[in-house]
Amino acid sequence: MTNNKPFKTFRQQMKILRNRGLTVESNDKRALEEHGYYSIINGYKQLFLQKDSTGKPVEPEKYIPNATFKEIKSLYDFDRELRQILYTPLMEYESNLGSEISYRFSEKYPEEHSYLAMDNFSRNSSDVVSVVQTISNLSNKIKQNAKENNAIKHYINKHGHVPLWVLVNFLTFGDLNYLYQNCEEDIKATIAKDFMTKHKRYYNLPSYPIHVKSIESINTLVNFFRNSVAHGEITYRKTINRGITFSYIKQDLSINQYPLPNSSQCGVFELVASLKLVLNKKQYTTLKKNIQSLFSKYQDKFHSVSFTAILNDMHFPENYNNIL
Numbered sequence: 612m613t614n615n616k617p618f619k620t621f622r623q624q625m626k627i628l629r630n631r632g633l634t635v636e637s638n639d640k641r642a643l644e645e646h647g648y649y650s651i652i653n654g655y656k657q658l659f660l661q662k663d664s665t666g667k668p669v670e671p672e673k674y675i676p677n678a679t680f681k682e683i684k685s686l687y688d689f690d691r692e693l694r695q696i697l698y699t700p701l702m703e704y705e706s707n708l709g710s711e712i713s714y715r716f717s718e719k720y721p722e723e724h725s726y727l728a729m730d731n732f733s734r735n736s737s738d739v740v741s742v743v744q745t746i747s748n749l750s751n752k753i754k755q756n757a758k759e760n761n762a763i764k765h766y767i768n769k770h771g772h773v774p775l776w777v778l779v780n781f782l783t784f785g786d787l788n789y790l791y792q793n794c795e796e797d798i799k800a801t802i803a804k805d806f807m808t809k810h811k812r813y814y815n816l817p818s819y820p821i822h823v824k825s826i827e828s829i830n831t832l833v834n835f836f837r838n839s840v841a842h843g844e845i846t847y848r849k850t851i852n853r854g855i856t857f858s859y860i861k862q863d864l865s866i867n868q869y870p871l872p873n874s875s876q877c878g879v880f881e882l883v884a885s886l887k888l889v890l891n892k893k894q895y896t897t898l899k900k901n902i903q904s905l906f907s908k909y910q911d912k913f914h915s916v917s918f919t920a921i922l923n924d925m926h927f928p929e930n931y932n933n934i935l
Contacts, residue, residue, distance in 0.1 A: 625643070633679065633680055634678065681912075682913050689921070698840050701784075727750060788833075803822065804821070822863060828860060831855055850926070851878075860884070880927045
């Protein structure tokens, strides 16, 4: 069988890029050796390719005038640092949400293994399948970890049951998100009120509600980007257009003057802005400063394209500092 993607040496890869109009210097070979052609070029070339009138890359592939390999590598490095910056606040919210769910659910249903009873979740007929899947998942988490030397095994052996506030530490954010979605509306409302109370305290603001739909949308956003960050996926231009109601978040943040780039999509900017509602002030201030430092570090590393084009892909408006 003929191989239509035959092996090519690093020097052959560099020659291909030069033939397509990209400036490649001899010392760029080291980046290809360390990170690979696919990770750098295939992942981050899009912004530097010539486009036709419909916005699609021309064929055969050609780079815009003055585009360099070092610029593409800079975008690769930028995105890698962005993922590192986002990781800690996403983990902080994951921990916070798990604590909130376990506390409020256990407060209402203090019985042992109450989280395995269907009657303690949403009663909507449309949620039945989802509730069953959530309960099954929680049960499986216990089974999977019961033989390991951990807190679940300890509680089973010593107390005969596993409290929810222990179990949540073994759940992924996706698990937490589905657990939250299937909670009864009064528990969701109480959790939203808890975040409102903390937000008011952090920022010395007058009391106003945080919508349940805002928390639901934040959970969807965080779950989406949490997976991207964890798996090293291209993050800076990632967008999501399902399960998000950013209008409620805008209202809760009092940023209704911010025009959405696309009303059906949310990107990195919407994620960062949303986290202000659910992180403490110190965590959010650190996130904001790290983002600003990242931009300052890389804004002069691009010449064939403007740094504004990168910010546009991230949905960051010109006045993002005022909004954040």
